[in-house]
Amino acid sequence: xxxxxxxxxxxxxxxxxxxxxxxxxxxxxxxxxxxxxxxxxxxxxxxxxxxxxxxxxxxxxxxxxxxxxxxxxxxxxxxxxxxxxxxxxxxxxxxxxxxxxxxxxxxxxxxxxxxxxxxxxxxxxxxxxxxxxxx
Amino acid sequence: xxxxxxxxxxxxxxxxxxxxxxxxxxxxxxxxxxxxxxxxxxxxxxxxxxxxxxxxxxxxxxxxxxxxxxxxxxxxxxxxxxxxxxxxxxxxxxxxxxxxxxxxxxxxxxxxxxxxxxxxxxxxxxxxxxxxxxx
Amino acid sequence: xxxxxxxxxxxxxxxxxxxxxxxxxxxxxxxxxxxxxxxxxxxxxxxxxxxxxxxxxxxxxxxxxxxxxxxxxxxxxxxxxxxxxxxxxxxxxxxxxxxxxxxxxxxxxxxxxxxxxxxxxxxxxxxxxxxxxxx
Amino acid sequence: xxxxxxxxxxxxxxxxxxxxxxxxxxxxxxxxxxxxxxxxxxxxxxxxxxxxxxxxxxxxxxxxxxxxxxxxxxxxxxxxxxxxxxxxxxxxxxxxxxxxxxxxxxxxxxxxxxxxxxxxxxxxxxxxxxxxxxx
Amino acid sequence: xxxxxxxxxxxxxxxxxxxxxxxxxxxxxxxxxxxxxxxxxxxxxxxxxxxxxxxxxxxxxxxxxxxxxxxxxxxxxxxxxxxxxxxxxxxxxxxxxxxxxxxxxxxxxxxxxxxxxxxxxxxxxxxxxxxxxxx
Amino acid sequence: xxxxxxxxxxxxxxxxxxxxxxxxxxxxxxxxxxxxxxxxxxxxxxxxxxxxxxxxxxxxxxxxxxxxxxxxxxxxxxxxxxxxxxxxxxxxxxxxxxxxxxxxxxxxxxxxxxxxxxxxxxxxxxxxxxxxxxx
Numbered sequence: 001x002x003x004x005x006x007x008x009x010x011x012x013x014x015x016x017x018x019x020x021x022x023x024x025x026x027x028x029x030x031x032x033x034x035x036x037x038x039x040x041x042x043x044x045x046x047x048x049x050x051x052x053x054x055x056x057x058x059x060x061x062x063x064x065x066x067x068x069x070x071x072x073x074x075x076x077x078x079x080x081x082x083x084x085x086x087x088x089x090x091x092x093x094x095x096x097x098x099x100x101x102x103x104x105x106x107x108x109x110x111x112x113x114x115x116x117x118x119x120x121x122x123x124x125x126x127x128x129x130x131x132x133x134x135x
Numbered sequence: 136x137x138x139x140x141x142x143x144x145x146x147x148x149x150x151x152x153x154x155x156x157x158x159x160x161x162x163x164x165x166x167x168x169x170x171x172x173x174x175x176x177x178x179x180x181x182x183x184x185x186x187x188x189x190x191x192x193x194x195x196x197x198x199x200x201x202x203x204x205x206x207x208x209x210x211x212x213x214x215x216x217x218x219x220x221x222x223x224x225x226x227x228x229x230x231x232x233x234x235x236x237x238x239x240x241x242x243x244x245x246x247x248x249x250x251x252x253x254x255x256x257x258x259x260x261x262x263x264x265x266x267x268x269x270x
Numbered sequence: 271x272x273x274x275x276x277x278x279x280x281x282x283x284x285x286x287x288x289x290x291x292x293x294x295x296x297x298x299x300x301x302x303x304x305x306x307x308x309x310x311x312x313x314x315x316x317x318x319x320x321x322x323x324x325x326x327x328x329x330x331x332x333x334x335x336x337x338x339x340x341x342x343x344x345x346x347x348x349x350x351x352x353x354x355x356x357x358x359x360x361x362x363x364x365x366x367x368x369x370x371x372x373x374x375x376x377x378x379x380x381x382x383x384x385x386x387x388x389x390x391x392x393x394x395x396x397x398x399x400x401x402x403x404x405x
Numbered sequence: 406x407x408x409x410x411x412x413x414x415x416x417x418x419x420x421x422x423x424x425x426x427x428x429x430x431x432x433x434x435x436x437x438x439x440x441x442x443x444x445x446x447x448x449x450x451x452x453x454x455x456x457x458x459x460x461x462x463x464x465x466x467x468x469x470x471x472x473x474x475x476x477x478x479x480x481x482x483x484x485x486x487x488x489x490x491x492x493x494x495x496x497x498x499x500x501x502x503x504x505x506x507x508x509x510x511x512x513x514x515x516x517x518x519x520x521x522x523x524x525x526x527x528x529x530x531x532x533x534x535x536x537x538x539x540x
Numbered sequence: 541x542x543x544x545x546x547x548x549x550x551x552x553x554x555x556x557x558x559x560x561x562x563x564x565x566x567x568x569x570x571x572x573x574x575x576x577x578x579x580x581x582x583x584x585x586x587x588x589x590x591x592x593x594x595x596x597x598x599x600x601x602x603x604x605x606x607x608x609x610x611x612x613x614x615x616x617x618x619x620x621x622x623x624x625x626x627x628x629x630x631x632x633x634x635x636x637x638x639x640x641x642x643x644x645x646x647x648x649x650x651x652x653x654x655x656x657x658x659x660x661x662x663x664x665x666x667x668x669x670x671x672x673x674x675x
Numbered sequence: 676x677x678x679x680x681x682x683x684x685x686x687x688x689x690x691x692x693x694x695x696x697x698x699x700x701x702x703x704x705x706x707x708x709x710x711x712x713x714x715x716x717x718x719x720x721x722x723x724x725x726x727x728x729x730x731x732x733x734x735x736x737x738x739x740x741x742x743x744x745x746x747x748x749x750x751x752x753x754x755x756x757x758x759x760x761x762x763x764x765x766x767x768x769x770x771x772x773x774x775x776x777x778x779x780x781x782x783x784x785x786x787x788x789x790x791x792x793x794x795x796x797x798x799x800x801x802x803x804x805x806x807x808x809x810x
Contacts, residue, residue, distance in 0.1 A: 001260065001262065001358075002259055002260050002261050003259055003358065004259055006262075036261050036262055036264050037256060037261055040259045040261045044371075044379075046375065047255075050379075051251070051252065051255070054248055054459070055252070057244075058241075058244045058245055059245070063237070064235065064241060065207075065238055065245070069204055069207065070241070072204065072207075072208055073207055073242060073249070074245055076208045076215075077211045077214070077215050077246050077250060078249055078253055079797050079798040080211075080215035081249070081250065081253040081254075082352045083252075083256050083257055083352070084797075084800060085256040085261045086253050086256050087798060087800055088267040088800060089263075089267055092266070100199065101583065104544075105583070105584035106193075106200045107798075108584060108795060108799070109192075109193045109587050110209055110212075111208065111212050111794050111795075111798055112193075112587070112792075112794050112795050112798075113189055113190060113193045113194070113209075114208070114209045114212035114213055114216070114794075115794035116189075116787040116790050117190070118212065118213050118216040118221050119754055119786050119787050119789075119790035120172075120186070120783060120787050121172060121218050121220040122754050122757050122759075123750070124137055124175045124176070125136065125138050125763060126141075126171050126172055126220045127141075127171055127220075128220055128224075128406070129170045129223075131170065131227070132223040132224055132226075132406075133406050136668070139779075179784075181597075181780065182783060182787070185594060185597065186787075192590065210393070214393040215389065216757070217392050217486070217757045218757070219392075219395060222395055222408065223408065226393075236448065236449075239409075239449075240448070240452055242393075243390060243393055243394070243449060244449075244452050244455075246389050246390075246393055247387075247393075247456075248386065249389075250385040250389035252382075253385065254350065254381050254382050255381075255382050257349050258349040258357060258381055259378070267541075268541050271530065271532065271803070271807075272529055272530050272531050272532060273528070273529055273530050273628065273631045274529055274644075276531075276532075305534045305536070305537075306531050307522070307526060307531055310526075311525070313645070314641075314645035314648060314649075316645065316649075317525075317648060317652070320649075321522065324521075325522070327514075327721075327725065329518065333507070333511045334507045334511060335477075335511045339477065340511070340515050342470075342474065342477075342478055343515045343519070344481075344518075344519045346479075346481040346482045346485075347482070347516050347520060347523065347659070348523050350481075350482050350485035350486050351485050351527075352622045353522075353523035353526050353527055355526040355531045355532075356519070356522060356523050356526050358533045358537040359534070359537055362537040372468070373469045376468045376469060377478060379462075379463045380463055380464070380470070380475050380479055381478065381482050383460060383463045383464065383479075384478070384479045384483055384486070385482060385486065386456070386459075387442070387456065387460070387488075387491060388482065388483050388488035389486075392490075394409055394445045395406065395408050396411075396441050396445045397406065397407060397441060397490075398441075398489065398490055398493045399440045399493075399494070401497070402494055402497040403676050480663070484662050485659065487756070487757045489662075492663060492665055492678065493678065496663075496678045506718065509679075510718070513664070513722060514719075514721075514722050514725075516660075516663055517660050517663075517726075518656065519659075520655040520656050520659035521653065521655050521656035522652075524620065524654075524655035524752070525652050527622050527624075528615070528631075528647075528648055529648070530624060530627055542801050542802060543798070543799055575807075576802060576804050577792070577796060580801045581795070581799070591791070591792065591795070595792070597784075598787075599785070599788065603777070604778045609744055612744065612747075613747055613751045613782060613785045614751075614785055614789045616749075616751035616752045616755075617752070617754070617755050617785075617789035618793055620751075620752050620755035621789070621790065621793040621794075623792075623793035624803065625796040625801045625803055626793050628804075628807040632806070632807040640739065643740055646739060647740065647748060650734070650745050650752075651748065652733075653729055654749045654752035654756070654761070655756065656726070657712070657726065657730070657761060658752065658756040658758035659756075660712075660722075660726070661712060661760040662758055662760075663678070664679055664715045665676065665677050666711050666712055666715045666760045667677060667681075667711055667760075668760055669710045671708060671767070672710075672763040672766075672767040
């Protein structure tokens with residue numbers, strides 16, 4: 001159960017600001033499906049508008065990292081942040097963008113090794129090598 | 136300061152098991168530089184051997200994700216795990232593998248957006264859409 | 271499913287130490303409802319007593335931060351710690367203490383921005399400005 | 406050491422996009438001091454603009470939560486996310502907005518208790534009470 | 541719901557590499573029950589082999605820390621990492637290795653106090669005493 | 676730099692409540708050394724008293740888990756919470772209580788494996804086996 005109401009399409013249609021965002025989500029993604037994340041944010045239109053606008057800029061607009069790579073980064077961050085919802089939604093998004101089973105297996109291996117060495121480096125409180133300096 | 140001694144090259148040379156790992160690190164990376172992470176792990180040869188063997192398999196051996204993409208995933212996980220050492224070492228590694236300023240900027244943007252939406256999804260306790268099911 | 275049994279009112283009544291804590295929870299909160307957190311802790315009476323005593327001192331006794339502000343801080347910490355149970359119980363508590371939809375929306379926005387800028391500051395390993403020193 | 410160069414005022418002045426953001430930071434805060442967070446983000450103008458625009462909207466524009474309360478929430482999130490830079494900058498910001506020693510002490514107590522009970526609830530895997538449902 | 545298919549015993553039997561790992565899990569643990577963690581990893585045989593080999597070395601082979609102590613450390617890490625699955629599986633494993641209710645209560649108390657003091661030390665940004673140096 | 680002043684012995688002596696706690700820390704630990712954690716908490720006497728009282732109960736009073744085991748659990752939690760101060764202070768405490776190099780190596784291995792499998796279980800969103808139920 002969410003801490004807020006999830007808006008139905010009917011409720012969305014009755015609110016012009018929310019409807020404008022949902023229309024843009026559908027047009028941008030070329031799909032009628034709008035997932036629960038946006039239906040939960042609908043209760044706070046300002047936050048909804050700013051979040052969608054940022055997500056669109058960061059995840060969808062053309063750039064030097066391809067869309068699938070961005071999803072892999074998103075999954076890595078969401079896994080370590082332990083966001084079940086985000087792991088599910090971005091793993092589904094990555095699959096829709098062509099993630100293969102072999103790539104997924106390698107993604108999991110990198111996330112797992114990072115988590116392990118992160119813990120070891122923290123437990124050992126290893127000082128940063130001066131060679132890593134950018135100066 | 137580390138919680139263990141960082142081994143010097145001289146100390147490494149005096150221990151056959153540790154020396155074998157350091158030799159392989161240098162040969163694999165084609166570089167004489169061995170960073171503090173391995174010098175700290177040297178005190179525990181079994182852990183050193185297993186960690187290097189896994190890192191080599193996961194980060195270096197050929198696969199379907201290119202080496203730079205693996206580093207981006209590693210940086211994302213290390214950032215959310217807040218491992219200063221790992222953020223420094225893998226950002227340096229990514230730069231050595233060709234990371235451009237523009238790619239780095241997009242990486243930061245994705246990590247930041249993931250962190251923000253992870254927090255929102257958790258605060259709102261959003262239920263997972265059945266559409267994300269793999270079944 | 272919990273890793274321990276959740277105590278029923280009947281079981282609580284049969285244990286004097288646990289009953290004393292439950293009686294105080296009910297009297298302090300002026301409500302007969304005792305949530306699962308306390309029913310799970312009932313298996314460890316020492317921990318139950320210490321935890322309730324601390325929660326009462328920190329969250330309920332008069333101070334300079336009003337009760338609703340304390341709940342907002344609690345929700346922020348619980349969200350980042352990703353404790354579903356705590357997010358649910360303290361969001362309900364905040365609502366019971368008068369949290370409005372507009373305040374909730376602003377709370378979410380602050381938590382989200384904090385999470386994003388936390389990740390950016392960590393990824394960039396930004397040095398602390400001397401101006402922030404308290405000396 | 407940061408993973409990027411921190412821009413000096415001279416470098417900022419030579420870049421019109423970055424200069425516009427820095428000018429707005431100074432005008433909005435009525436202070437000439439611009440902290441390292443913005444000097445590190447200056448290397449990525451798009452991210453700099455979006456982040457400042459969001460921070461301004463979330464932390465500075467009038468709302469139903471007063472500016473000090475927003476800082477307390479920010480500190481709570483930053484502490485649990487373990488962002489040293491953010492803890493320092495927002496504790497300084499809270500003090501500048503009037504945080505008293507007594508309020509700070511209560512803030513610490515709430516964050517500490519939240520962290521403790523978050524861990525207990527997670528260790529015990531306590532099921533969410535139906536009473537917390539919003540439906 | 542998992543992001544991958546959980547392999548049934550029938551599917552395991554049809555894949556020689558996966559079957560070999562499952563056979564070793566059953567032989568090592570002297571039990572026919574193989575939990576979902578391994579059934580989920582079965583889709584990525586390389587990762588399955590490496591993970592089982594490491595777990596066996598770290599958690600099962602004789603050492604100076606007894607098996608129950610290792611489980612307590614595992615539970616502490618899994619709790620703070622907020623891994624529901626891991627908390628459940630390792631609490632069950634600890635019970636199978638003899639964990640008493642009194643020990644469990646003390647484990648919870650230590651994890652809770654660590655979480656609280658971790659948050660306080662981070663919020664206060666306490667400098668490390670030179671006395672803790674190993675040098 | 677801390678966000679608060681670290682109290683000197685002279686300042687402690689001038690405050691009866693704080694002095695009483697410091698006297699008890701010294702008597703209980705049979706050592707004149709009082710580390711920075713307590714010197715930072717001294718600014719908030721109520722929090723100082725409650726925290727010391729809890730730490731004494733949880734970490735020092737006799738129980739079924741020996742003092743070294745409690746330190747190992749503390750280190751595991753502090754590592755995953757990424758508390759540098761706590762990792763340093765409790766690793767030093769564990770050494771003072773007899774932690775051997777071999778035990779430390781095994782502790783690191785368990786923490787590292789837990790971190791890795793925690794990440795894998797979260798990334799895979801593995802459903803909890805009914806066999807782990809306590810019912």
